[in-house]
Structure formats: structure tokens, C-alpha cells
Amino acid sequence: MPISERVPTWAAVPAVFAVLAVISYQTLITPYNLEGAKNVLPMGKTIPLPVDGPESIEWDPQGGGPYAAVVDGRILKWRGDDLGWVEFAHTSPHRGNCSRHGVVPTCGRPLGLTFEKKTGDLYICDGYLGVMKVGPEGGLAELVVDQAEGRKVMFANQMDIDEEEDDLYFNDSSDKYHFRDVFYVVFNGERSGRVIRYNKKTKEAKVVMDNLRCNNGLALNKDRSFVISCESSTGLVHRYWIKGPKAGTRDIFAKVPGYPDNIRLTPTGDFWLGIHCKKNLIGRLIVNNQWLGKLVEKTVKLEFLIGLMNSFKPHGVAVKISGETGEILEILEDKEGETMQYVSEVYERDDGKLWLSSVFKPAVWVLDRK
Template identity: 25%
Template structure:
């Protein structure tokens, strides 16, 4: 079993959730909009988390077993794999040798990667600068639940210049830095801080260049990827909700009890935490002021839950996930 969360990390979480989850009213009113979705490639794609598209309209996604796939019309094609080809690929213990693609984007130029601990979100600017996140310098992706429980601030936003082939840290000290999205004018970039349920904005140019600020706080769940839609709104996939249920939100409930959190982490496997997570599908639409203007729900998870990415293409919306054996499409 991996090392248990530190006392410092536990104490940090106690100070984070100062407010209860937001009330499910107004733009957060529970609905069944996601239940109009259709599952495709069931049993063929496990955890298609992120998406990109080429100039021919082919969609690309990576799965939990380290594979990269292309979706052409209604056909699924295997492209390549990130690591070794082993029967155990797709299980947490073998992620270091099989690989696990996260953010996927299309680029016309080849870019050499940098070896980091937990590479996650990816965004390519029109200035050929590549932004990406390293969620944690302590935990790998397969142990991401420990990163959430500990609430470390060991995440980073980095930038890579393919012309000079140099990388640099843009912002450090982030709470599980995850999905990112550039604004239409590329004057700021949004960063999901998953473990504390918020999104921050970092200004990369203009009068506010170098300034970091909270964009939206106290989200109704843990944000994953962020996408700019054709309507100018930011779509945010919610990997796990914080909604009250028979099992009250697990991480919120444990917040005031650091000793209990450490004890549970010592005596239980990571899979234990999943039984407390509600199967409620959700993604949000947020305007450029940080207001949640719409929410899309599947309250009983009958079609999907654990939404990682919301990708729009040719009048369809593709809903990604990190572990589920299917892809969901909304018309």
C-alpha cells in the first residue's frame, strides 16, 4: 500500500472547506439533461478522458490502458500505445510501465516531452507556446486519491517553447493542478485546482500579467478539464460531486477529522473510497466572470458519471471520463 497522507496535508485540508457545498438552486438546479446522451464503444474504450480533433474531423482520445485511439465517423481505430504492451495494462499498479494519456491536443509540430510526476492538463497557444500542468510532485496519477485527501499544494503550471525546446515553471504551489483553458484572446489561463474544488485565473499578458486570482470557488464537485465552448462559455467536467446523499460527501465529511482521515488511509485500500462517491453525472457552464450559468446533470448516473472532459465537435458534445468503459455523446 502507498504511504499514508501526511499530517501537514491533513491539517491543510481542514482549513480549506470553510463553506458547505453550494445549494442546488438557480443554475445548479438538478435536472436530467445528461440522460439524453448515448453510450458508444462500450467495452472498447475504458476511461477516454480527453479529446482533440484533426483537420479531417477525426477525434483522438487516450485510455486508461495507455492507448491512443482515433474515432472516424462511427469507427474506432487503435493508433499507438504510450508504454509497454502487457496484459495488466489498465490497472493502477502498471500505469508506470503502460502509461496513461491525459490531456490530448493536436499540434502540427513535434514537441519533446519533459519527465514529470503527474502530467495532466494541456493547452497550445496560438503563439506556439505549450502550457501543461503537473498535478503533484509527490503522487502519481494512479494514487491521485491520496493527493486529493492530503490536499497538498505541490501542483504546477508549466510552459514549453518548442522553438527553443526549453520549459519553465509559470506558477507553482497549486492544489492538484488539473485541466486548463486559455481565454479567446489568450490574455489569461484558467486552472482547475481539483482537490479544493475551485478554478483560478492566471493572467499571462496585459495590465494584470503575473496576477493570480480565484475565478470560481466552492464548486459543487471536483473539477477536471476545462473547455471553451462555441458560445464563449467555459465547460467544466466534474469528476466527483459533493452533493448530499445517504453517504454524505466523503471528503467534505472527513474535513474536520484529520485523525480519522489518517486512520482510514492507513487501514484501507484506495478502492475503499469509491463506495462513498455518488454516481451523479455533472458538467457546468461558466461565463468569463466566473458565474455558473448552466449545469447539466445525470442525477442517478443512468447514462454517465465522473465527467472528465466536455468536448464539442460538429454539433455533438463528447463526455469523457477516467475509468468508465464507454464514451457518451450528446446531440
């Protein structure tokens, strides 16, 4: 008897849909493989936090820390295994309704952290309040700058300091969105991101790069001759020349895989970039088609959008690029998300250890590469 006579037609329908679903997932949602990546991040040691989202970490001039910027508006300091995490500072005086698991705008959302070595002051990019500063004793941070060239700083993200010139360089990632809606900025195609230079002596805030698409990480190079800023949407790393024959001009320094977050200079003059997740086909389609990105913004819940970005399987990636040429030197990953997920920053210490943090998870991690 022919198969068509033995099996009812309706019985084949679920099987067809199942096959199409598998093909669609493999084609649209499965993340791209990263050629040459080393799956070593699962070997990192986990240091839990009592609150989510240590987006950025930093050490003070005496080597104390790390300090971590967390989701409830505070900066916590690690005092070792015996004392654990203690509160060091906060960016907003409004602490009554702050959540350890989600952003409350009135509490602020500290992101990038940078210590000024000569003063011991900690500078904080807050995704709601602007660029803040707190002294070596901690406490409530004070506002440094929240506007540039007549436009309010809506989304201060990461910064670096040229201490010789008393210049602060920082990202303002959007003129429409604050931190909580960052993924809409990634997908909807808007190009209102800026890199701003603020001089502490003159109090002047000047835009040195604009027309950026969700610029996220920022760092000065070792001799302070240029500053780089990466776009999370495109993976492009833009460079602005501060000194030398190209001073005042900009170019493309590098392109990295995935959706990059913070940038940190290494002791040898290269850069580490934290990568939120690898890209997949559906993410690329949304990012590269503005009409589709705007449709997603209006119709898709943010939680689902985040899951779609990371293929519904959070993982961790770190990329090292040359401080001279921008070429990719190394890619490390936690392919299955066994230990590290949503990596937002990679900080290489003088002893060679890599400290990694996460914009969402309640942990930092340490990878001893020796």
C-alpha cells in the same frame, strides 16, 4: 401492559442501529443537491469502447475523431459506426503486460489530449511519463518535457497550446503521486501542484503557478490572455494572466461544485468542466481537515475511498462557466447515473453537440441538445 414490559431490551438494539445507520448515511454520505441543475445527461447516446477510461477526447485539425486517451496507454480514434475504434498512438514502447481495465505504470497513462492545428501533432499529458508528442500518422509518442525548474514532472495532467507564442501550458498535479493514486492527492492536503509553461523554441519550462492542490483541468481563454486551472480538492479555478496590465499575476477565477476534472473552451469562449462527482459531508470533512485526509490515505483502500466520494452511487455532472466572469452558467447532470458516470471531460463541438468522457467507464457519450 407497558411496551417496556412486552419487548425485551435487546430486541430494540438492532432497530436503534438501523435508525442511526440511515441517519448517518443521509447526513454524511448522501450527495448535496445542485441548485438549478438539469437532469438531461441520461438522454445522451453511448458509444462503447473496448477499453476503460477515455479520460480526454480531442479532434484533429481536419475534424477527424474523436481520439480518446485510455487506461492501457493508447490513444484510440473513432472511425464511425462501421469501423469503430482503431489504435492511433501509444505513449510507452512497453506493451506486453498492459491492461484494458487498470493502470500499469510501465504502459503509461495518457490523460489530456491537445492537437496543434498548424502541425497536426497530437500533444499528450501522460500521468507517468510527462508531456509527449506524436505526429499526424500516430505511432509511438516521443517525450517533449518531463521536468521544470529542477523538479521532475510526476503527474502531467491536462494542457493547452498558445500557437502564436509556441507555448505549451500544462498541469503537474503532484510531486509525489502518479495518476493511480490521484484520490489520495485530493484528500491528503498536499499543495505541490504546478502550472508550467514550456516554450517549444527555447525549450525552457517555467512554473507560472504553484502551491496548487491537485490541479486537474487546464485551458487557455479565447484570446489567450489568461490560463485557468482547477483544483479537484477545493473546486477553485485559478487564473494566471499572460497578457495585459495584470500579466504575471494570478487570482481566483471561479469556484465550481463537486470535484472537477478537465476543462475545455467552448466555441463561444466559455468553459465546460467535467465533474467527477458531487460532494457530500464526509468528503468535505476529509478534504478540509488535513490530519483526517492523511489518516484516510494510510488506512482506507482506494476503491472504498472512491465509493465514499461518489456516495456509492456513481453519477455524472457537467458545469459551464462564463469565459469572462467565471460565473456558473449551467449545470447538467445524470442524477441517478443512468447513462453517464465519473464524467472527466465535456467537449462542445461547433454543431452544439456535447461529447462527454469518463476517467473510469468504457464509453464516451454524445448529447445532442437540439
